[in-house]
Amino acid sequence: MRLTIPVIKVLSALLAEPDAPRYGLDLMRLTGLPSGTLYPVLHRLQAADWLAADWEAVDPVAAGRPARRYYRLTGEGTRSARLALAEVRALTPAQRPHEGPGPAGAPAW
Incomplete structure (x- = not known):
């Protein structure tokens, strides 16, 4: 699974x-x-079998809206998603408040 920002x-x-x-x-x-x-x-x-989807059993006229399609992570999806997000977090630099001036030429964010 390619981990884009939307994913x-x-x-x-x-x-x-x-x-x-x-x-x-x-x-x-x-x-x-x-x-x-x-x-x-x-x-x-x-x-990728990470997600299961099912239509809700509802009468659209009685509910006053169309039936919804519900999505839920599968067992494999839950495991894989947790692992993938942990890997992304490990690659992302920690975000801390800036503590004084940085090295010469570095932006002071």
Whole structure:
């Protein structure tokens, strides 16, 4: 699985509550991703067997809305996502407040 920023955002959102089923709009709100970015990521995660998807059993007329497709990490998906995010965190430099001037020529962020 190629870990792009959108993939990392989706995996992080799903891992926040791994047993909770999430639907598209819910994931869009959690990740800040637009639907045109989110749904291809969900499709790739399903193709990799990291994600299971099922339609809810609801009468759209009675519910007053279309049926939702719920996504949930599989057991393998949960394990793989945790490992992948741990690897990403290990590669990301720690973010600390700047403590005084840095080496000559270095930006003081």
